[in-house]
Amino acid sequence: xxxxxxxxxxxxxxxxxxxxxxxxxxxxxxxxxxxxxxxxxxxxxxxxxxxxxxxxxxxxxxxxxxxxxxxxxxxxxxxxxxxxxxxxxxxxxxxxxxxxxxxxxxxxxxxxxxxxxxxxxxxxxxxxxxxxxxxxxxxxxxxxxxxxxxxxxxxxxxxxxxxxxxxxxxxxxxxxxxxxxxxxxxxxxxxxxxxxxxxxxxxxxxxxxxxxxxxxxxxxxxxxxxxxxxxxxxxxxxxxxxxxxxxxxxxxxxxxxxxxxxxxxxxxxxxxxxxxxxxxxxxxxxxxxxxxxxxxxxxxxxxxxxxxxxxxxxxxxxxxxxxxxxxxxxxxxxxxxxxxxxxxxxxxxxxxxxxxxxxxxxxxxxxxxxxxxxxxxxxxxxxxxxxxxxxxxxxxxxxxxxxxxxxxx
Amino acid sequence: xxxxxxxxxxxxxxxxxxxxxxxxxxxxxxxxxxxxxxxxxxxxxxxxxxxxxxxxxxxxxxxxxxxxxxxxxxxxxxxxxxxxxxxxxxxxxxxxxxxxxxxxxxxxxxxxxxxxxxxxxxxxxxxxxxxxxxxxxxxxxxxxxxxxxxxxxxxxxxxxxxxxxxxxxxxxxxxxxxxxxxxxxxxxxxxxxxxxxxxxxxxxxxxxxxxxxxxxxxxxxxxxxxxxxxxxxxxxxxxxxxxxxxxxxxxxxxxxxxxxxxxxxxxxxxxxxxxxxxxxxxxxxxxxxxxxxxxxxxxxxxxxxxxxxxxxxxxxxxxxxxxxxxxxxxxxxxxxxxxxxxxxxxxxxxxxxxxxxxxxxxxxxxxxxxxxxxxxxxxxxxxxxxxxxxxxxxxxxxxxxxxxxxxx
Numbered sequence: 001x002x003x004x005x006x007x008x009x010x011x012x013x014x015x016x017x018x019x020x021x022x023x024x025x026x027x028x029x030x031x032x033x034x035x036x037x038x039x040x041x042x043x044x045x046x047x048x049x050x051x052x053x054x055x056x057x058x059x060x061x062x063x064x065x066x067x068x069x070x071x072x073x074x075x076x077x078x079x080x081x082x083x084x085x086x087x088x089x090x091x092x093x094x095x096x097x098x099x100x101x102x103x104x105x106x107x108x109x110x111x112x113x114x115x116x117x118x119x120x121x122x123x124x125x126x127x128x129x130x131x132x133x134x135x136x137x138x139x140x141x142x143x144x145x146x147x148x149x150x151x152x153x154x155x156x157x158x159x160x161x162x163x164x165x166x167x168x169x170x171x172x173x174x175x176x177x178x179x180x181x182x183x184x185x186x187x188x189x190x191x192x193x194x195x196x197x198x199x200x201x202x203x204x205x206x207x208x209x210x211x212x213x214x215x216x217x218x219x220x221x222x223x224x225x226x227x228x229x230x231x232x233x234x235x236x237x238x239x240x241x242x243x244x245x246x247x248x249x250x251x252x253x254x255x256x257x258x259x260x261x262x263x264x265x266x267x268x269x270x271x272x273x274x275x276x277x278x279x280x281x282x283x284x285x286x287x288x289x290x291x292x293x294x295x296x297x298x299x300x301x302x303x304x305x306x307x308x309x310x311x312x313x314x315x316x317x318x319x320x321x322x323x324x325x326x327x328x329x330x331x332x333x334x335x336x337x338x339x340x341x342x343x344x345x346x347x348x349x350x351x352x353x354x355x356x357x358x359x360x361x362x363x364x365x366x367x368x369x370x371x372x373x374x375x376x377x378x379x380x381x382x383x384x385x386x387x388x389x390x391x392x393x394x395x396x397x398x399x400x401x402x403x404x405x406x407x408x409x
Numbered sequence: 410x411x412x413x414x415x416x417x418x419x420x421x422x423x424x425x426x427x428x429x430x431x432x433x434x435x436x437x438x439x440x441x442x443x444x445x446x447x448x449x450x451x452x453x454x455x456x457x458x459x460x461x462x463x464x465x466x467x468x469x470x471x472x473x474x475x476x477x478x479x480x481x482x483x484x485x486x487x488x489x490x491x492x493x494x495x496x497x498x499x500x501x502x503x504x505x506x507x508x509x510x511x512x513x514x515x516x517x518x519x520x521x522x523x524x525x526x527x528x529x530x531x532x533x534x535x536x537x538x539x540x541x542x543x544x545x546x547x548x549x550x551x552x553x554x555x556x557x558x559x560x561x562x563x564x565x566x567x568x569x570x571x572x573x574x575x576x577x578x579x580x581x582x583x584x585x586x587x588x589x590x591x592x593x594x595x596x597x598x599x600x601x602x603x604x605x606x607x608x609x610x611x612x613x614x615x616x617x618x619x620x621x622x623x624x625x626x627x628x629x630x631x632x633x634x635x636x637x638x639x640x641x642x643x644x645x646x647x648x649x650x651x652x653x654x655x656x657x658x659x660x661x662x663x664x665x666x667x668x669x670x671x672x673x674x675x676x677x678x679x680x681x682x683x684x685x686x687x688x689x690x691x692x693x694x695x696x697x698x699x700x701x702x703x704x705x706x707x708x709x710x711x712x713x714x715x716x717x718x719x720x721x722x723x724x725x726x727x728x729x730x731x732x733x734x735x736x737x738x739x740x741x742x743x744x745x746x747x748x749x750x751x752x753x754x755x756x757x758x759x760x761x762x763x764x765x766x767x768x769x770x771x772x773x774x775x776x777x778x779x780x781x782x783x784x785x786x787x788x789x790x791x792x793x794x795x796x797x798x799x800x801x802x803x804x805x806x807x808x809x810x811x812x813x814x815x816x817x
Binding site: 043044045046047048049050051055056057058059060063162163164165166233234258260261263264266267268269270271272273274275276277278280281282283284285288326328329330333336 | 452453454455456457458459460465466467468469472571572573574575642667668669670671673674676677678679680681682683684685686687688690691692693694695698734736737738741744
């Protein structure tokens, strides 16, 4: 990858940033794309799984469909142009180059918002929400719904630098994001996240910097301590759960038994050399995230059935970004960096808005959410959407942010 | 790979077998070796791990040394010649082609022995023990120590067929091995194994087919069930353990806590592992990350150190996986099994236990006695880890000889 970067005081001023913010453009050489297609076509395949379902992992019929489209019709340059149609920057924070997109609204009272992706995500997940958030009057909203949007790549992801020493955990990223927002001149901002972005956002709220006025998460991780403890020990659920809580408990218990990919990344991310060397290996690893999204991706690629607003190109844009930046292993390291629990009572006092999507890996009950977020300003259970909400249901997602943060403006 | 197989009554007779057993000869085209080297040299690498030790998995420096040797000096044809010097056969059992090496001793009272490898092992693990077992008088033993040796490739491994439907569990493999020994005309025999091979010999011990006199395991399923559960849950060692038991408990606890990732992935998502089929380095790293003690031996070997196995040994085994395209098919065995690896399974027939100090769980004699009511022989060795036949062949052969002596 080559990245055109330049230190330009004008460019920095233009975005309201300090002088150590450099404009950045995405520009991969054609040779990288040629090599990618060559590798896909040269894939050495295993045989088909020995079952007729997903129980052994990413099915051969799907990976073959993905590979076929990826090596022929798929065109990376389209999303590259889309990425470059927004202002991209790099700035060094805490010793590491952090990439971010920064799109200011034309509305002067817009609320600054930092949006954090997760694994296996990237800023590509957020592309569909940029225009509705920054330019609401053109997208069914009013001027008072406007946001200034900052979308960083997490450390080790996308165009951000890859840490060479341990310690870049979600808490450190949260501190870096606050520094980033302050560097951009924002002294009053909100934060949003799902997946790892949810952890970064929750931890930022726990750190409670004075500039952070509120958060929105679409993956809260909220669970009372007795529930979190029972899950970790594999024990029976605590007594007295409501039907809704029991359902959430069962979903979380299922998850604890069905995240081998995440456990592998938390144990030995460096062993995953196949992710750096084999495009199909990387694609399969990234597609194997959760049962619901996997099911949709199969229908999308194999049966041509729609998956919300997600297209085949969207899925491959995200995977190709990981391939071209060679971040399969560096992104996996986040799992080894995080030492906390995946479900927790976060005891957050900063105002929080929570959206619960029905195909998320678990549906956090309102009771647990109220307990984890002591100042819950918005809670909504959506009629559709899953783990990659901003990507799959951008309109619902944008509406959640507009409604959720209204009281904080 | 193409495999020349033929049904020849003469061949069958020559090996003391029945019809339905075909001679097998491996034939790896040069183009496959050229392609392997090309892929190794074209490897796209990640950056170095962000720690100065092996806590994040296979270190970049180690795998790059392995790849550098593999892509240049390493010569598959050497081990191929050793393999071809042995009699290979294929026979269909329970709908699947099973490959095996069958070497009969010249001693007439030799005891038939079926030896089962594990993951990430293969028949290559057992090459060093064939001669001492079948020809003991040339290797420090007496004629009374002789074995007729049968070394199968497990389903989905090496030169055996790959199941296309589910169900090839260790229980089914154990039954297939009894069928194989029967088909070879052996009415009295013993079985040996480590890793999955240990699970299979334990299972054979439970099934106790007629003719099976006893088993020899170098990864005994003998951790008391409640201790095994406590170790798995990450609990502190319970009170009342002696020093040796405590060390063993801590050893396996470390593995459960830090080393189980690959096994969970293969147990739940073998089909997601496209990288071990498409990338030689992806496969090699996955294989050498088996357990931390073996990994450290391998790392020392590629750093120029001397261990029980050589760079060639390690790469012979990995190259066999690559050439037979068995990365994913071998991983499926983890998906097929729902039982315990290290807890007792209820073996009532005589058992020989070899305990190596750097095995995932070095089993104390006390636990072996509890797990196996007919413990025929137990030996704790001063050195050695998980791949005993590969790394400590003499010790393993000594135990097979001494352990089975009373059963002949």
